[in-house]
Amino acid sequence: MKQLHISIIEDNEWYADLLEYHLQLNPDYTVSKYASGDDFLKNLFPKPDVITLDYSLPDIKCETLINKIREHDPDIPIVIISGQEDINTAINLLKKGAYDYIVKDEDAKDRLWNTIKNLRENLQLRSENEQLREEVGKKFDFSQVIVGNSEPIKKLFVLMGKTIDSSISVSISGETGTGKELVAKAIHFNSARKKQPFVAINVGAIPSELIESELFGHEKGAFTGAIQQRIGKFEEAHKGTLFLDEIGEMDANTQTKLLRVLQERELIRVGGNKKIKIDVRVVTATHKNLAEEVKKGNFRQDLYYRLMGIPVKLPPLRERNKDILILSQHFANEFTKENKRKKVSFSSDAKQKLMAYAYPGNVRELKAVIELAIIMADDNEIKDTDIHFESFDSAANFLSEETSLENYTIKIVKHFLDKYDQNGVTVAQKLGVAKSTIYRMIKKHNLTE
Numbered sequence: 001m002k003q004l005h006i007s008i009i010e011d012n013e014w015y016a017d018l019l020e021y022h023l024q025l026n027p028d029y030t031v032s033k034y035a036s037g038d039d040f041l042k043n044l045f046p047k048p049d050v051i052t053l054d055y056s057l058p059d060i061k062c063e064t065l066i067n068k069i070r071e072h073d074p075d076i077p078i079v080i081i082s083g084q085e086d087i088n089t090a091i092n093l094l095k096k097g098a099y100d101y102i103v104k105d106e107d108a109k110d111r112l113w114n115t116i117k118n119l120r121e122n123l124q125l126r127s128e129n130e131q132l133r134e135e136v137g138k139k140f141d142f143s144q145v146i147v148g149n150s151e152p153i154k155k156l157f158v159l160m161g162k163t164i165d166s167s168i169s170v171s172i173s174g175e176t177g178t179g180k181e182l183v184a185k186a187i188h189f190n191s192a193r194k195k196q197p198f199v200a201i202n203v204g205a206i207p208s209e210l211i212e213s214e215l216f217g218h219e220k221g222a223f224t225g226a227i228q229q230r231i232g233k234f235e236e237a238h239k240g241t242l243f244l245d246e247i248g249e250m251d252a253n254t255q256t257k258l259l260r261v262l263q264e265r266e267l268i269r270v271g272g273n274k275k276i277k278i279d280v281r282v283v284t285a286t287h288k289n290l291a292e293e294v295k296k297g298n299f300r301q302d303l304y305y306r307l308m309g310i311p312v313k314l315p316p317l318r319e320r321n322k323d324i325l326i327l328s329q330h331f332a333n334e335f336t337k338e339n340k341r342k343k344v345s346f347s348s349d350a351k352q353k354l355m356a357y358a359y360p361g362n363v364r365e366l367k368a369v370i371e372l373a374i375i376m377a378d379d380n381e382i383k384d385t386d387i388h389f390e391s392f393d394s395a396a397n398f399l400s401e402e403t404s405l406e407n408y409t410i411k412i413v414k415h416f417l418d419k420y421d422q423n424g425v426t427v428a429q430k431l432g433v434a435k436s437t438i439y440r441m442i443k444k445h446n447l448t449e
Helices: 013-023 037-041 062-072 087-095 108-125 128-136 151-161 180-188 208-216 252-264 290-295 301-308 321-338 348-356 362-376 396-400 405-419 424-431 435-445
Strands: 004-009 029-034 050-054 078-082 100-103 170-173 198-202 241-245 281-286 310-313
Touching: 004 013, 004 037, 004 108, 013 029, 013 108, 029 037, 037 062, 050 062, 050 108, 062 078, 062 087, 078 087, 078 108, 087 100, 087 435, 100 108, 100 435, 151 180, 151 310, 170 180, 180 198, 180 241, 180 281, 208 252, 252 301, 290 301, 321 348, 321 362, 348 362, 405 424, 405 435, 424 435
Parallel strands: 004 029, 004 050, 050 078, 078 100, 170 281, 170 310, 198 241, 241 281
Antiparallel strands: none
């Protein structure tokens, strides 16, 4: 894994040393320190991957330094570390391009650790395709991506293997939380299109009046707010794979236009008249029974047959009983590694309790149960009393919406902001996250408007 180079700009030598020591606990991080903005600007090459910037430097204003850094490279993430707990200052700096705003308190170094970790994950997304291609190599092993060795999973691997030698459409079905997008990615990255884009869109999460523009793009002035030309997901996925999640939620009008694009292999952007050729493999997913939706008149039969291709049905976790403990240990290892905790094991009573539950939320629910159990445990062995299912039963309808994690998070934060009179500090305390995280979400999604 590539080393992450972090530049610390901090005039307080003791505090700079503290941050350096804490960050270098991760052997994949290298750190450079600068006592002033001018000193840093003289040493911008080679450029860092991430910058932490003290808000109150003696030689240059924070906003000015941000602008100068942006002149060299507009994409370097900048994390502000400030002694001022001021939401207006935080939001203004975030608007000017800062990635995060962290207040200097007793939790600052841990919040910085988590911010850098998240930043690194975001930076790695840019090269995710290449990395995954290297991992799968010439002969892809689906078990490296999908955890389990039960008979239903072995049969799934065989069926997935049949999808990789052509560009025929693939339709993935399964209950909420079974991992449909994960399967779609695995199919793409082992196909002949693996060097081309994988583009995903959740049809059910986009208002019907915007879905056409999202899929096919639009020209400048096509409608109110269309201030510039924008290409759609089909053009983004040209030569690659387009994953249409929750296809069963698509309205009748868009179904008709999608069918024409698939038949003609060309599209016209909203507000335009130029025909644009596209070469896209389409993979769809839904938790609905599309055949039943066709019978009810909710889904076009001709589109259904066009999209069906190779049908891949994902088994619910209750039919993968043999995989529950394998997945539990996998999720536990992931969580403890990400949160700098010691590895955990499961008592025999805990294993029995995990095996006896039906998991209406499937793999997604099991992951949440395990992470909560680790937090609740008093030591490095998870006991049956640490495992709680009732916390998730009431969330079944919430999870069944199957939108993105970001949309779930936005709804939760908006709910708590409304509940606590838009007090970002209180909301951060209630949710157990950094204040800077709440500030950034308020700014990004206009949650207080």
